[in-house]
Amino acid sequence: MSSLVQAAIFAAGAAVGGGVTAAVLSRRPAAQRPSVPPAVDGTIISPSVPAVTPPVIGLGTNGTAQISNLSSVASLSSSAVLKYGHPGPIADPIVRKAYVAAYDRRLRHPAWTAEHLTLASLGKSSLVAPPDETGDRTKSAFMEDDAIPAPFRARLSDYLRSGYDRGHMVPAADAKFSQEAMNETFYLSNMAPQVGDGFNRHYWAYLEDWCRRLTGTFSDVYVFTVPLYLPNRDPDGKWRVTHEVIGSPPNVSVPTHFAKVVLTSKPTSPSTPNILELAMGAFVLPNAPIPDETPLERFVMPVDAVERAAGLALFSDAIKSTSKHICQSTKCEVIVRRFDDTRKRPDMRRAISAPK
Template sequence: MPSATIVHAAAFAVGALVGGGVVSAVSARRQHQLPAVAVPGKAHVPSQPVVDVKPGGVTQISAQVASRVSVLPPVLNENPGPVSDQLARIAYVAGYDRRLRHPAWTAEHLTLASLGKSTLVSGPTKDERGDRQNSQFTEDQSIPAMFRAKLQDYFRSGYDRGHMVPAADCKISQAAMNETFLLTNIAPQVGVGFNRHYWAYVEDWCRRLTSTFADVYVFTIPLYLPKLESDGKWRITHEVIGSPPNVSVPTHFAKVVLTSRPSSPSTPDVREISTGAFVLPNAVIPDEAKLESFVVPIEAVEKAAGLTLFSDAIKQQSKHICKTTKCEVIVRRFDDAQKNSQTRKAISGPR
C-alpha cells in the first residue's frame, strides 16, 4: 500500500541527487530515490493553512477566513468546491474531476519489478498476477453519487472506456488491476484507431522505457484544447455523454514521462533525469504516425491542464527523453490479439 505520506498528500514524488544536491526527500512506497515531482494542482502551502481537506473530500474553511467571507451564510462552514478527490491506489495515484467526471490526472511509477520483469526481484506467481479478464468496470463508491461517473453513461455512447492508468501496468496483483477498472480511472476515448491502437502503442512505449531506465514516472492527463474556427476565433468544443449528459469527452490526451537512471556505473548516486511530454488528439491516428510528431513542451501541458508537474530545477536539468532513448512506437494490434486469444479459448473449451 502507498505510504502515509502519499496517502495524505496524494503525492507522487521522491528525492533525487541532481548535480550533487538533494532536491527533495519524500518517502515513497517502494523507497526509491527519484527526482522531485510536484503534486499536480498543489500550490505552496502556507504555515497557517486557510483550508483543511478532510476525509471524503470535504474541505473546511478556517475560522479566520470564514469570518471575513460575509457572503457565506452563518451556518455554512464548508468550502462548496471545487473539490479534487485525491485517490491513492495500490499501483497509482490520481486526482478526480467531479465536474468533468473523469480523472484530472493520474500518475504511476513503473519499474521492471513493478511490471514483473525483474530477474533480481521475485515477482508475483502466475496465480497471483492480475488478469484483466477477471476485472470488470465498476463505479467508484468513494465518490459522492451526484458526481460519480456511471456505467450507464458509457452505454452506446460510441466511445471506449479508456484507461488512464493501463491495466497492463498493474499486473502485480488482481486487486491492483481491478482498481484500474474503477470509472475514476476512465475517460471516454475514440476506440478503433486510438484507444485500441495508437494510444495502446504509446502505453506500451512507456512500459518499454523500464528496460532503459531504472525508474519511470508516467502522468496521463485529459485535455480540452481550443480549435481555430472559420470565423477566426478560438473555441473549445467537446461532447458530453450519458443520460443525462454527465461525462465530458476530452479533445486530447497527454502523456508526460520522467525517467531516472545512474549517470554512469562509477557514480550510481548521481542520477541522469529525462523528461518529455506528448499530446495526442482523441481521434483516429494512423499507425505510421511518428511519436515525436506529438512532442510538446511540458509547460504547454501544465498550462492547459492547470497543473504543476515538475519543479523548475528538474525541467532545467533534465534531458529530453527523445535524446536519451528512441521515441518510437511498435505497432501491435492488441485488440486483435486479445480477440484471437478469446477465440482460441472458446474453441478449446474449459480445461
C-alpha cells in the same frame, strides 16, 4: 529507490494553441544552485539542483507515490465567510496500489493520474522474485467508484451506446503485480471517454507500451496521464473549446486530447549509483483515430505547454532545468501491435529524432 524526484500539481494554467500545436514558451530562470549537491536518502541529482519545497505529489522513502500539501481547503474553510462549508472545486485524491490520481468532479473523469513504473513493478526484474499472484484482466470488470460522491460519479450507463470506449488512464497492463491492483484500474474514476478504433485500441495503446518499455533503459519511470481540452480556431477567427458530453442526462465530458508526460531516472554510471540522470518528455494526442503510420514525433510537446493547458505544474523548475529530453536519452518509438493482424511489420516502427 530515490525519493528526490518530485512532481507538483495544480498551478496556474493558460490555453495552448488549437489541435496539437504548442506555442514557444519562455522558461523562468532556474534558481541559483548550491555549491554542495543536495541529497535525500543518499541520492543526489547530477548536475546538482537546489532543494525544493515538497509538492502535492511526491515519492516516499520507499519509492511509492504519496500525496501531500492538501491543507489549503481546510485553511480556507476556517474563514468566517465559509463557516458553513467550502463549496469547492475539490479534486478527490485517489490512492491505489498501482497509481495515484485526482478526480475532477465537474468533468467526471481524472484530472490526472500518476504512476511509477519499474522492471519489478511490471514483473520483469531478474533480481526480484515475481509475485505469487499476478493480475488477469479477464477477471476484472468495469465498475463505478463508490469513493466518489454520487452526484459527481461517472456511471456505467453513461458509456452505454455512447460510441466511446471506457479508456484507461492507468493501463491494466501496468498493474499486473496483483489482481487487486489490476481490478483498481477498472474503476470509472480511472477512465475517460476515448475513441476506440484507431486510438484507445491502437495508437494510444502503442504509446502505453512504449512507456512500459522505458523500464528496460531506466531504473525509474514516472508517467502522468492528463486529459486535455484544447481550443480550435473557428471560421470567424475566434478560438473556442468545444467538447461532447455523454450520458443521459449528459454527465461525462469527452476530452479533445490526451497527454502522456514521462520523467525517467537512471544512475549516471555503474560506479555512481546514487547520482541520477533525469530525462523528461511530453506527448499530446488528439482523441481521434490516428493512422498507424503517423510518426510519433508529430505529437511531441514542451512539458510547459501541457502544464499551461491543464492548469498543472507537473515538475519543479529545478527538475526541468536538469533534465534531458527523453528522446536524447533513449530511442522514442512506438511499435504497432494489432491483435487482429497476424503479420509482423517491422516497417511500422516509428522512430523520433532527438530535439534540435
